[in-house]
Amino acid sequence: LAKTTQPISMDSYEGQEVNITCSHNNIATNDYITWYQQFPSQGPRFIIQGYKTKVTNEVASLFIPADRKSSTLSLPRVSLSDTAVYYCLVGDSYSGAGSYQLTFGKGTKLSVIP
Amino acid sequence: NAGVTQTPKFQVLKTGQSMTLQCAQDMNHNSMYWYRQDPGMGLRLIYYSASEGTTDKGEVPNGYNVSRLNKREFSLRLESAAPSQTSVYFCASSETNTGTFIADTQYFGPGTRLTVL
Numbered sequence: 001l002a003k004t005t006q007p008i009s010m011d012s013y014e015g016q017e018v019n020i021t022c023s024h025n026n027i028a029t030n031d032y033i034t035w036y037q038q039f040p041s042q043g044p045r046f047i048i049q050g051y052k053t054k055v056t057n058e059v060a061s062l063f064i065p066a067d068r069k070s071s072t073l074s075l076p077r078v079s080l081s082d083t084a085v086y087y088c089l090v091g092d093s094y095s096g097a098g099s100y101q102l103t104f105g106k107g108t109k110l111s112v113i114p
Numbered sequence: 115n116a117g118v119t120q121t122p123k124f125q126v127l128k129t130g131q132s133m134t135l136q137c138a139q140d141m142n143h144n145s146m147y148w149y150r151q152d153p154g155m156g157l158r159l160i161y162y163s164a165s166e167g168t169t170d171k172g173e174v175p176n177g178y179n180v181s182r183l184n185k186r187e188f189s190l191r192l193e194s195a196a197p198s199q200t201s202v203y204f205c206a207s208s209e210t211n212t213g214t215f216i217a218d219t220q221y222f223g224p225g226t227r228l229t230v231l
Binding site: 034036041042043044045046049087103104105106107 | 118206219222223
């Protein structure tokens, strides 16, 4: 089961670009990298997903180096409403053995400062 | 289109009581999940259901049972609640059941905040 490591917390001022890096040294060949965002008292929400290189959508960009042992979520020009916990997930294919674990970890708590 | 709905939103139980948390999705998804989230922690998977009629244990299944009633509904039951089960419970669903869950976007409900005294 691939395990991820993220910073516990980060602070940023409004208008700055924020980069959150996730380490996943044991990532498997078939695994995707997915990021979720969670606001207080809400369920997590999908942000972006990628396999390699760079992926961009209207919310964020995801950078994945060639060895895929880490990934970086980039949030351009953050605002106060981006204050949330961000989770990095790395896949583990369904083993078919009757047990499957999806690990969110503790995530990175991003605080945006006015 | 309500997405994933959960009932109740809040619940207080006494130790030893039982209750069922309800979850429903209207996106015609095949897979459904139950998680718990404790203060300052990430989400931990309790049970999941890859398709109607199938359920499997996740990381923390002890003390819980689940039922995939039909494609829309996935319930979580606490037979004898314990204070250690005080948590926020999230239900989620995703479209596919091909086996590579992580490549599959999960949609979460608003959560049920459960307190066991």
